[in-house]
Amino acid sequence: MMIQLSGSSLFQTRSVKELLWGYTDPMLRGPLGVFHPYNGTYDGPYSVFTGKDDINKVSTIDSWKLEQSLSYWNDTYCDMINGTDGSSFSPFLDKKTSLYFFSSDICRSVSADFDGSVDLKGITVYRYMLPSKTFASPVDNPDNLCYCTNTQTTKNCTLAGVLDVRVCKGSPVLISLPHFLHGSKDLLELVHGLDPNPEEHFTYLDVEPITGFTLRFAKRLQINMMYGPSKDIKILNKVKENTVFPILWLNETAVLDDDTAQRIKAELFSRIDTLETVQIALISAGAVILVLSLIGVCVVNRRSRISYVA
Structure with a gap:
């Protein structure tokens, strides 16, 4: 009835720009877009330590939006703001020590473990990767229990691979790694066409161990929504149970340029x-x-x- 009264349609043709940065939906009568209203905005302000008093705390976040902890998860552990923003860390890295960083995109702090040394334009860097336990179910990783805020979405907190960010984003969005990498088999079996590949879908940081600067990174996330059975909408009448459907996945990648690499080698090494x-x-x-x-x-x-x- 709402669709008919608004003169809209369940299926619409939109440009990539509209889908990403927003368009006015005739039924909702408001802007709708994957990244709306992030275009032209920032997620700060951040207050970070300079390392003057303790070199091990350089770039560590002291507060975000004037708060030293989050208020989304109603739990002291999950509401902690740990580490840096991921762009740099304390110098003289230890391979045995995990790196911690906070991501406002997923409304939580995460860790990255040392995976190996790689060559980046003649510079040896340490590669750190998100462990598979990051989005694991509380059954396998009890530390994630406080991130389970919807028992229906997570099948009584047994579903691995997705994070419900409704509490901080205000919309029913589930975040995962692309193609439900490290996710439960149920996620892959209910949707056709998924092919998780660690080489293409994992998130990593390449950090220069002496300075602690991140010289290359790839942040890969997938945006999903859950749909249930519906007899009124033909496209959903074949859905027999609540299913997490991928909307899109994104790859945010950056690497230092050749001039900067040469300058680092000339002035440091x-x-x-x-x-x-x-x-x-x-x-x-x-x-x-x-x-x-x-x-x-x-x-x-x-x-x-x-x-x-x-």
């Missing part, structure tokens, strides 16, 4: 190499002086013994 060369030279000179001194001591002692005998 060349000086480190110079210091190492000087260090080796000083150690070698010290060793030579020590050996000569020992030889000199031995020669003097020997002459003294010869003189005493004579």
Whole structure:
């Protein structure tokens, strides 16, 4: 009835720009779009530590939107704002230590684990990846229990691979990795055409270990909505149970340019190499002086013994 009264249609033809950044829906009589109203906006302000008093806290978020914790999840643990914004971390990274960063897109903090060293334009960087437990069900990862706010959507908190962000976004949106990577089998079986591939669908950070700067990253997320059985809408009359349907997935990727890579190698690594060369030279000179001194001591002692005998 609402569709008929508004003169609209269930199926509409829209441009990519309208779908992403918004259009006026005739039935809702308001703007509707995947990224509306994010175009031309920012998610701050952030207050971060400079590292002046503690180098290990450099770039760590102290507060976001003037608050030191979130208010979405009604839980102290899940409402914590941990780590940085992902653009940089404290210097001299330890492979055994996970990196933490906060993402306002998914309304929570996450961690990334060391996966290996890779070469980026002649610079060795540490690759950190989101672990599979990030969107795991509370059955496998009890720490995620406080993110389970809708038992119907998550099948009594047993569904893995999706995060219900209605509490912070205000709309019934479920966030996951593309193609429900690391998700429950139910998510893949109920929708045809899905093919999760870790090489294409995982999120990672490539961080230079000395400076802690992120030199390349790929943030990949999928936006989903849940639909249930409906006899009134033909497109949904074959849906037999509540099903999470993918709307789109996005790949936000950035990498340092060639000029910046050359400058980093020239101003950072060349000086480190110079210091190492000087260090080796000083150690070698010290060793030579020590050996000569020992030889000199031995020669003097020997002459003294010869003189005493004579």
